[in-house]
Amino acid sequence: MASVAVQTPVKSHSGLFTTRTAGGRMPLTPSPRARQAGNRNNNKKKEEDQESKAVKNNGSVYGGGNLAVHFAALQISPAGKKRSTSPKSTIARISPIKLDLGVSEWTLTGSGSSKGTGRTPEKQKKKKEPALQSKAPRRAKATIRVIGDRFIPTRSASSPTATSKLDFANVQKGGPQPREGRSRPSSSHSTHSVLAGGAFGTDSLSNPYGTEDDEEVVYPPPNPENLAYQSSVAAACGVKLNTRILAFKPSAPENQKPIDLRSQYNRPVKPVNQAQFRRRILTAPERVLDAPGLVDDYYLNLLDWSSQNCVAIGLERNVYVWNADTGTVTSLLETSPDTYVSSVKWSQDGAYVSVGLGTGDVQIWDVEEGTKLRTMAGHTSRVGVASWNKAFLSTGSRSGAIFNHDVRIAEHKVAELNSHTSEVCGLEWRSDGALLASGGNDNMVNIWDARSLTAPKWQKTNHKAAVKAIAWCPWQMNLLATGGGSYDKHIHFWNSTTGARVNSVDTGSQVTSLRWSLTYKEIVSCHGFPDNQLSVWSYPTLVRHIEIPAHETRVLHSCLSPDGQVLATAASDESLKFWKLFEKKKETASGATSLRDGGKVPMAKQMTIR
């Protein structure tokens, strides 16, 4: 009991002490803020005090005595010093208050009666522990100033900048914000000590004090405490010089791509409005025809449009010719039942059509007469592709061999081009007949010089799938476009003079055929899975102008009308569709209509000039 009485007065002293400081005994703590903080704490304490008045009653009498003595006592008081290191933070405040409230309940109920009544030792202990705890913050309040007294000389000596420097130093040490940083560890410390006190104090009250006495030996306050004080003073004085440099700690996201600023500087400041330069392209088919029985085989070439404006299509064993001028359809031929049509190609004048068969034979038919002119044997397997160069016909077969036939002479085979190791599915003579480009299922693109056919002039292995789509550029003779199959999905552009790849574009789907526009600097590509679309690209920018979902299934074949305006596409959904992709402008359109009959001649001229 006596011990309780001894401790409680100390609390009340702290109250007295703070009133004294407020009364101007400590002239060097000028900040109103600090006072406010003190008052706040005092208020809290008052609440506590009111609640635990009974406990304090003894103390108030005691406190009425010699203040100086108590002051000295406080200074010496080890507990006070120790706890002085714990200024209040919100966290620190909360926990002791709770404890205090717990205590006060006890005191309110018990203090009046407890004086006389003999309590069980357990309860007494409980009372004592809270008493210790509740005392702690109060003392701390008071002793802060005491320690403040000790440091006043240094603080007054230090200029505001010095304080800021100190503050900054503190900050640089990695401590968070000065106040919080100060409060957090200390609060944990104090609570810890309280807990420790509670834990050890069950047996003897002197125990917690004993431990603190040990700490008191190391009295000179540690440096952080000093700094904390400085910063608090600086803050209290409203010194704004303590600017902190803060960095946003998370590192900036990585950029994957290498950057060449040089190219960036050349960009136009305003984005080029491509919409206004983009011409309108009709997205609906102009005409749809049925193509029943069209063999769904990527490696065949069963559609062609003649210079006489007739479309020939091979449907299983038959070849039909659809006259685009009149719209009439005629059946040109029907093969023997043991084979099928594997390729159809018009001669350049549009009078004859070559028909490759599954047996390896190649037939030449006169369309006007509807008669077969000759059959050229030689290939051992089906002839999937053919290309005319005046009187010469080149044919590519499944074996990988390419034969050149002179259709005028009996010994028709004039050259054998051996390079491909797998089925040839793309074959295209340049318009001047100087170069032949071939693509095969061995993923290779060969460019042959008509003058030396023993070995290809260029051999390109960039494609990763079969190359069926091959097209020579009509306005730049040495430019060749090739498109790869479903694993490749790329269109590569080659310079046939240097053999260099000049451009590439990933189309995102299998390229089944490529056609250059005759009127625009554009190229159209036909695609398979997944969209079975037609894509119109401008060249050389390779901007995709439009994508038209064209067919239900992959677009197998395509060909351009002789006037270059309409693209015909055949797909395995057994339909033949006509698309007016390269419609001529109005002023040229009048000339284009006459082009139907007479216009082919100038175009043919154009071709030969080039």
Next chain:
Amino acid sequence: MSSTTIKPKPPKSSKDAKSSKGSKSSSTSKTPTSDDPKQTHKLSLKGSAKMVSEFFDYGINTILFQRGVYPAEDFTYVKKYGLNMLISSDDQVKSYIRRITTQLTRWMLAGKIKKLVVVVTSKDTGEDVERWQFDVSHTKPPTASTSQGAQEKEKGEAEVQAEIQSLFRQITACVTFLPMLDGRCTFNVLVYADGDAEVPMEWGDSEAREINGGEKVVLRSWGTSSHRVETAVSYRVVE
């Protein structure tokens, strides 16, 4: 701590949105009553803080684009300040900048910022190669009695926009004299904040990271009636 300072603001903001437009036009026509000048001033202060933090957003993006910290393809055009501003469209970069600017806005509203610095660092050498510094100063609010002076000082939105516009033009033009940034670069954002500013976990103390022996070019400044932003770029000189 943070909640206490921020909370009082939201109720005002709703009024703000409605009256901010009107306030500018009304401030000239209305005869200032005792509260009026104060109120209009408050609004413009807040609007000004927002304007500054928005400017930082565009400023960081512009620097990232112009100095090639991120590839040009990642940027999209946005009409702002009467210019085509480039804003990153990369999700990571966008969220990174947003995290910075939201905090900046908070600080700006509390008036805790002195400077914003964007440091461009070479990834290869780890050296700081460029330092873009935006000094923010709070111009003294004109006292309520001198409302006439306030009106004189009060800049129109168009005027402020023109100032920002010419600054961005200047930043864009800076690439002509700034040395080429070879190799990959990254960037950091520093803030000179008041000591009593609230600091979220994401922000930590740093040194100034000045460019040693670098050259400094002071660019145009712009300002509203309550803020003034001065821009300077310092860069390492290549011998």
